[in-house]
Amino acid sequence: MASIDVMRDPTKSGKAIRAQLRETIPRDIALETDFKEGTKYTITEHVTTLLDELCKNPRTLAVFTSLVKHLHAFARETELSHDEWRLAIEMLTRAGKESTDFKNEFILLSDTLGLSVLLDEVAHPHPDGATESCEEGPFFTVDAPELPSGTSLVKDGTLGEALYFESTVKNLQGEPIKGAKLEIWQADGDGLYDVQYPDRQEANNRARIVATDDGVAIFHGVMPTAYPIPSDGPVGDMLRATGRHPHRASHLHFHITAPGYDTLTTALYPDFSPFLGTDPVFATRKSLICPMGLSTDPAEWAKLGLQEGDVRTGRVHIWKYGFVLASNEEVAALKAKKK
Amino acid sequence: MASIDVMRDPTKSGKAIRAQLRETIPRDIALETDFKEGTKYTITEHVTTLLDELCKNPRTLAVFTSLVKHLHAFARETELSHDEWRLAIEMLTRAGKESTDFKNEFILLSDTLGLSVLLDEVAHPHPDGATESCEEGPFFTVDAPELPSGTSLVKDGTLGEALYFESTVKNLQGEPIKGAKLEIWQADGDGLYDVQYPDRQEANNRARIVATDDGVAIFHGVMPTAYPIPSDGPVGDMLRATGRHPHRASHLHFHITAPGYDTLTTALYPDFSPFLGTDPVFATRKSLICPMGLSTDPAEWAKLGLQEGDVRTGRVHIWKYGFVLASNEEVAALKAKKK
Numbered sequence: 001m002a003s004i005d006v007m008r009d010p011t012k013s014g015k016a017i018r019a020q021l022r023e024t025i026p027r028d029i030a031l032e033t034d035f036k037e038g039t040k041y042t043i044t045e046h047v048t049t050l051l052d053e054l055c056k057n058p059r060t061l062a063v064f065t066s067l068v069k070h071l072h073a074f075a076r077e078t079e080l081s082h083d084e085w086r087l088a089i090e091m092l093t094r095a096g097k098e099s100t101d102f103k104n105e106f107i108l109l110s111d112t113l114g115l116s117v118l119l120d121e122v123a124h125p126h127p128d129g130a131t132e133s134c135e136e137g138p139f140f141t142v143d144a145p146e147l148p149s150g151t152s153l154v155k156d157g158t159l160g161e162a163l164y165f166e167s168t169v170k171n172l173q174g175e176p177i178k179g180a181k182l183e184i185w186q187a188d189g190d191g192l193y194d195v196q197y198p199d200r201q202e203a204n205n206r207a208r209i210v211a212t213d214d215g216v217a218i219f220h221g222v223m224p225t226a227y228p229i230p231s232d233g234p235v236g237d238m239l240r241a242t243g244r245h246p247h248r249a250s251h252l253h254f255h256i257t258a259p260g261y262d263t264l265t266t267a268l269y270p271d272f273s274p275f276l277g278t279d280p281v282f283a284t285r286k287s288l289i290c291p292m293g294l295s296t297d298p299a300e301w302a303k304l305g306l307q308e309g310d311v312r313t314g315r316v317h318i319w320k321y322g323f324v325l326a327s328n329e330e331v332a333a334l335k336a337k338k339k
Numbered sequence: 340m341a342s343i344d345v346m347r348d349p350t351k352s353g354k355a356i357r358a359q360l361r362e363t364i365p366r367d368i369a370l371e372t373d374f375k376e377g378t379k380y381t382i383t384e385h386v387t388t389l390l391d392e393l394c395k396n397p398r399t400l401a402v403f404t405s406l407v408k409h410l411h412a413f414a415r416e417t418e419l420s421h422d423e424w425r426l427a428i429e430m431l432t433r434a435g436k437e438s439t440d441f442k443n444e445f446i447l448l449s450d451t452l453g454l455s456v457l458l459d460e461v462a463h464p465h466p467d468g469a470t471e472s473c474e475e476g477p478f479f480t481v482d483a484p485e486l487p488s489g490t491s492l493v494k495d496g497t498l499g500e501a502l503y504f505e506s507t508v509k510n511l512q513g514e515p516i517k518g519a520k521l522e523i524w525q526a527d528g529d530g531l532y533d534v535q536y537p538d539r540q541e542a543n544n545r546a547r548i549v550a551t552d553d554g555v556a557i558f559h560g561v562m563p564t565a566y567p568i569p570s571d572g573p574v575g576d577m578l579r580a581t582g583r584h585p586h587r588a589s590h591l592h593f594h595i596t597a598p599g600y601d602t603l604t605t606a607l608y609p610d611f612s613p614f615l616g617t618d619p620v621f622a623t624r625k626s627l628i629c630p631m632g633l634s635t636d637p638a639e640w641a642k643l644g645l646q647e648g649d650v651r652t653g654r655v656h657i658w659k660y661g662f663v664l665a666s667n668e669e670v671a672a673l674k675a676k677k678k
Contacts (some may be wrong), residue, residue: 034625037460046621054582054617060491063423066416068452074409075457078402085449085458092445096435106431108423110424113407114386118414119424121376242403243393278393282385286373 030172044072091234098233102138108235111135111281112244125334129172130326133266136281137253139193140185144206150305152182152220155204160189160222162316164295164304169215169256169323176215177325178259183208184219186251191227220306223317224250226275239280246280249273254323261325268321293318382429383411430573437572441477447574450474451583463600464673468511469665472605473622476592479524480530483545489644491559492523494543498562499528501655502641503634507555508595508662515554516664519597522547523558525590530566559645562656563589565614578619585619588612593662600664607660632657 035046047068055061074080095105110116116135124133147153169180185206187193194204205224210218231239231246239246250273256264269276269289276284295301295316298308306316326334374385386407394400413419433443455474463472478639479611486492493499508519524545526532533543550556570578570585579584589612595603608615608628615623634640634655637647645655665673 035443035621037457043453043457043460043621045453050583050617050621051581055580056582057580060580061421063417064452064577066413070409070413070416071452071454072457073412074405075454076461077405077409079461080402080458082458082462084402085454089443089445089449091364092431093435093438093443096608099432099435102430112430113403113410114382115410115414115424118376118382118411119419119421121382122415122418123421125376218668238403241394241396241399242390243388278389282374282389283384337598 002281094234103230105233105235114282127326127330131323132285132287136265143203146208149218153205153207154221161313162311163221163223165319166218167321171213177258180211181208182217183255185253187224189222191225226250235282247275249275262331343350412526426642431571442569444572444574453621456621466665466669471624471626472664482542488551488557492544492546500652501650502560502562505557506660508550516597519550520547521556522594524592526563528561530564565589586614588614601670
């Protein structure tokens, strides 16, 4: 199944290259035993024997040895047919060709097969009791304004129902964390981020809220709605072939930082959102799904700091959450323990 | 790690799509239990639970369930870092972008990780005693002429040392097979196939030799030399990173057909070729590596049917092999036994 070599180094004849390699490459490395399926020495051992002999970088050797073992185990378990293999080659080739600066199909594939979540969990263990994390996603920008607690994130003309969000940022000992900052970015009421509007002038539905000294961080905004991950490429085909859909549940994204504490990247979900149990990228953990309040009383809106002009649909969603950060020392101790 | 959705169906609002899906997709499928690394219910069980619930095609379900399990096992075993993951995403994206009609990097990746050989072995078991098979590769064409045993494959001007090839085609009972045809295609003495010359007018170094009734198939030609698989893309980078080289050992390709017999696709290698033990695509099996003869005696050349004009370097390589084909019934019986 190899392909045609159309490129040759014109400064060297094939003969000269071969003569040079004949000197440097040992000849019989992988020919001592014949490989055969169903014996103790299969193609898998044959490939890993060759890697053992030739690969000098221990990490590269470990990664490719593991890759070959698991890839072969997959092919054996499924008895993958040549037609299925050809379809996979076509899908992977399309995935590369159709990837752009704004959409990478291999990242989407990693997300939709649960690999991205797994790598995050393996790389970032967090102590029991600390808020769970999830992936940052592609919509974070660095231009969000820094605002005091209690401010609105919303520019004129933003679509969506009014939202009041109130949180505390505490440590594992239950103490408020001084100097905590809550960076939020979110979709609007039509499921779109500001960067998806071609006429974007400045940050909208984004801010870095500075918590009060007692760890309270409040903002006003709009209720985000669900939106789909891109499904116009081979990953979309894969989702359809497996009966899945591309729609992420509604959510708010957060980076939460504080001096001496491990930065938390996470997202929160309202419990009434559709798609919570069928998230295409597996980022909806139970502890991040929030019971929601609703206020239709203008007197209460005023107490929450909202003006009637902010509430165009006659109701305000009330969302409360208590974030818990682990200290750098607590995370380091956990990592040391896992080794 | 998901990417930005820049495509939306303009005929449907996000709200309409969401309302429709809310009706049809059950809400809490994968939210009954929270997944957590190090417990019995990890992201792997979470993804496969969702697939179990949603995927209606049993074969698609089996393939993706197995893929997720083995991909996750690989990531856990290697504790793959985010930087390594990003490098892999870049390499795979390049692999798609750099693939052409003449070179597919994913096919090369499959070949160089031993997957192509494995799929061939799993799909095409063959009885003990029958000649072993290997992949066809990308150089087969359908325009080879049909010639009687004893003919030359070589056009004027072909590079390479003279070759006399003599074979028998027999069945597992040791009887010559009537009506056998031996289709050969091969590189020349500079490691190039006819299709790699831009001025190719007609087939060269290719033929379908009709064996005699006693199963003898002879041809004259040139000795092929080693040539590299393409190494200008990410697969070349992978070979270099693992200390490997792209050079295939010298070989002749064959399709061997006969009425009532399982078609054999294979290749043979001279035992003096470099790279036999480090073949980048793992196609050099011991039983296909042949001891070679050499004749410097013009009187012997004449007996073999060669004229002095055919022998420009003063010697003729003498290559003999006995092919053994399994009958269709023998292969069917073996497949039935494996199930």
